[in-house]
């Protein structure tokens with residue numbers, strides 16, 4: 420039995436009693452043990468409990484008892500999503516040993532459907548970054564070439580799914596953190612519409628723009644997970660009250676007659692050559708599949724990186740003010756600091772990127788600068804939203820490469836924050852506008868590195884988005900992961 424089986428197929432085999440969850444989970448744990456020192460996707464692995472849960476599910480099935488729709492599905496969860504019984508570190512020294520007293524809603528929904536959470540996966544500290552290099556536990560590595568970054572901040576999600584260390588993962592996407600690792604690791608990653616999936620129990624970075632999103636090897640598995648995690652949550656007032664669609668049903672409806680707009684500002688200058696030719700090939704493919712492709716201009720995108728980093732940092736600086744080491748944190752013993760020394764010692768434990776964001780955020784919110792930076796950024800955000808609204812009056816979907824460049828070497832850009840920020844140009848628009856966007860594996864470069872395409876849809880149009888992503892996936896044949 421290959422570990423690279425679709426969740427849909429796996430779950431039906433399990434349900435019919437044709438496959439033992441215990442065996443499959445044991446095999447997955449063996450795989451983790453085999454590749455983890457080269458990849459470092461996981462922060463915490465719970466082998467024992469996973470094996471116990473697997474046995475319990477097998478038993479339930481044998482006894483003919485009712486099981487959940489994800490019964491026996493081995494998944495990983497980004498380590499900024501709260502889980503009881505497993506620490507949630509945010510890859511920060513600040514929360515190194517923190518075990519949450521409650522499950523995030525997305526986690527309790529997975530558990531309620533009998534998924535097996537194998538462990539918690541690596542990220543940039545507090546989800547701030549694009550490479551997973553800003554983890555206090557050290558970087559994750561790209562399974563397609565371990566000298567390269569896997570993308571981020573949900574790098575552990577992308578790596579664990581790509582390297583067959585689990586069947587799917589939950590990440591979080593504030594400015595591209597699900598889609599960037601999906602693109603760099605040749606897997607699928609969806610950032611849902613703001614308000615479709617509960618953020619209760621997601622450790623806040625930038626509340627007004629982030630969403631939890633699924634990562635999987637196949638679009639159909641993303642649809643399956645969305646059926647479980649989407650929907651109103653009384654614990655999160657920002658979730659919409661509408662009933663979510665059934666994303667699995669009619670997934671193969673195709674894209675005949677759909678109008679798809681290539682976003683000019685996401686596909687011009689700054690694209691690496693092979694990404695650019697892959698984009699052309701993707702457009703041709705979408706046309707072959709029956710869509711009509713046009714070019715759409717969203718000129719507010721020119722200001723989107725500046726606006727995103729202003730808003731995200733402002734929210735981060737306020738969210739991270741709570742880490743005072745009084746309610747949770749590390750043990751200093753009885754060193755007896757006076758207040759100021761204590762606070763600076765405690766907060767000195769944040770890593771460099773988080774510190775940079777807090778300083779930037781405090782600055783753009785400060786008296787005299789608020790109007791100049793924060794308010795301006797909010798205006799840009801409104802402008803982007805209105806241009807997106809206009810665009811969707813003429814097209815059904817938008818398309819662009821997910822990342823403007825190919826995966827790069829670990830360490831290559833870490834000392835140049837601005838360069839890293841600029842690489843988010845294609846992903847942050849969906850966050851600022853609140854719309855859904857998905858990254859689908861599309862090509863492998865001449866050097867063997869993955870290239871993903873991004874599709875974007877109007878708010879709550881996940882069903883159409885997934886149908887298009889499914890069409891694109893079905894028409895693409897890519898090699899399996901080399902590790």
Ligand code: GLN
Nearest residue numbers: 546547548593594595596
């Ligand atoms: N790279 C972006 C940032 O650092 C996106 C991160 C995310 O989506 N969590 O803020």
